[in-house]
Amino acid sequence: MIRLNWTDEQKNRIIELSKQGLSSPKVAQQMFDEYGINFSRRTVARFIATGQTSSQYKRKPKPKVKDVKRGTEIVINKDGSTTSTTTIEDMNREKAKDIDFVLRAHGFDPEEWDIVAAKSNFWQQNSVEKGLIDLCQSKITVKPKVDKELTPQDIANIFKADVKPYKVKQTSHNAHNLVVPLPDMHFGITTLKDVESHLDKLLGILNKGYKTIVIEQLGDLFHSSQMWSSQTMRGTMLDEVDMVQAIEDAKQFFDILVPVCLNNSTSVYIKQMAGNHSGNMEYIFMEYLKAKYPQVIIKNNIKYRDAYLLDNVGIMIAHGDLAPKNLPMLMANEFGGVWSLSHSKEIHKGHFHKEKTVDEGGVISRQLGTVKPNDKYEISNGWTLSKKELYALEYDNDKLVAEWHV
Template identity: 60%
Template sequence: MIRLNWTDEQKNRIIELSKQGLSSPKVAQQMFDEYGINFSRRTVARFIATGHTSSHYKGKPKPKVKDVKRGTEIVINKDGSTTSSTTMQMTAEQAKDPEFVLRAHGFNPDDWDIVSARNNFWQQNSQENGLIDLYQSKITVKPKVDNDIKRAVEILTRDIKPLKVKHSLDSSRKRNLVIPITDNHWGITHLSDVQDKLSELLDIIKQGYGTIVIEMIGDMLHSDKINSTETVSGTVLEDVDMPKAIDEAMQFTEAIVVTALENANTVMIKSVGGNHDFDISYMFMIWIKERFKQAQVDVNNRYRTAYLLGHVLISIQHGNVNKKNPAQILANECRHLWGIATTTEIHSGHLHFDKTEDQNGVVFRQFSTPKPSDDWETMNGFVGSNKLMYALEYNDGRLKVEHFI
């Protein structure tokens, strides 16, 4: 039998593997995998227990107690979390290290976050390892969600080059133009579906205006996620190609904003999120703000916002919330603007069909969508609404022309 002279590196590695909770056979196998040397299981066990490799070493006899059999119980909870219970060998410092605990339970710290953890300590005599520290460890984990807005903003904006558009003032431009964009659901909608409508809208913009307001009223993107197709609340949708959807949404938006900057004294872009894309639309607005520095871009994570166009007060909201008394809420939240305005309008989408209603002097405009019917709409027979885009011309005090595109 070949006698091995272990190096300090190999001894330290054996100690390290043992502290990770590996049994002597598993340590021996791991050492063979790493060093290509057949380390005897018994010699490995002796070294872990006594610090010596020689069979002639006579240490204090250990009680003949077998190692604790360790297994792991995994429970998948209804809320999407996972609970793992196991017995493991670790130090007090390791028990405080979330990454160590996650790995010990078999979870990659890059993919999982600890929701709760409980580690109960006791000591056990082991035939192989002597007196060892054991923990009954129970953790609940959830898949890691990359919700670090600052980091996401840095990723989205680090390579964005602001677009410089030839922009000139023209005092002859008297009227204002509002372009409501709602429920495009890019991913279901493709550029080929709206190319003709986009061309007609650009022709309207080229007439020239004092102020052009582009209203992003939610559900511009079909999914709130990239690698799966889900709404912000987690409702699973039919699969769409989200990278392509985002690219086409960028092309569509850039065509409108560039033409607006070329043909208006002032360009404002207002936004609210939708029930499909509330989070990702916020990030999309960050891209718009960084890309079009010449426009006044309102980036927010609110469910509604309002602005004054001359003496016309316009509030935008997606339409899935604040359904009961939106006019009263607007009057309470925007008291100063309400007092200045001679006309008040609320713009929304969400329901995918066109509707205009005057309620005690507040005009509610619910806009349709140019998107083709998806499988869910086809199945339920929601296929009768007009597939429209809009452009609304205002003077200082009220709506003058409504373009149905």
């Protein structure tokens, strides 16, 4: 049942303003100016498009309506979504992947509507005026945006809140280099309190001073790829977590770790490797670190693998979920420069939440564990026996000389 809080006069006024060509936000502002009531722009857009004021509309859907001029068929569904089918002449396969273009082609404002599903069919047809033309039948199902949804800009603002660039005078007390791998932190399940003791011990090692320090973010920095629902990049549902707090914990963790690295080295690098849980969030988080720490050289990417030289040591990094058995050969083929110039070669990866080191034809493959507490899924399957540790790997110019477990 619809709950209509607007008077007929107000609804008629909205329709009148819409016909004058005003956008939904401007209609909402004009209504506020005239009636002193805060009309949500999304609710206004919903009313203009569907005649509804409630996202929980349950009345029997209206029959199909055909826009003869545009050749468009619109169906209002029981769940409040709208299905639109139309033929678009200037659509191509690239434009069909552009969500904003598709929405506008169907007459929907991208700021007001989300696509639930989309399907495009392409063919060619002879035209008397234009000859052979490309046509596309596009069918989409859309729903009005919900006021409480966080936009990408909202998420970016969470990461960038109160960012003030941090700079120090860097010094070195050691000719050795240090690598700090951070696999599978899963902030959201992991809290700052869970890593405090590990971080204290790691800071003690960093305070020895090094020539170069490399922080490897090996993926799954966060437990979820979403803010309002807990799920992986592929949509697998997870235990519910507070992602706003997860971001704050991650910020505090790096805001402790990175300054100590800067104070105890001549150069600091952060290498980013996207994980299957939260690769999108990790990429944005690296952009926050770039803004906060301009002295740190950050390699931000969403690739499956990457490699770098640390003096004469070649290191390839991967999250570890893809092609784990082929990584040594992939290192040789995909990163020939690093491979040929290195005196020793290593692979650093995570994903499996347990430690395993293997010599694979002279390439040392290090599968690293995690400090993440066991979640319900791991407990139910009995995957609770692995050590909970952070790592620090110390190298001279040519090879590993010390391996710290903290």
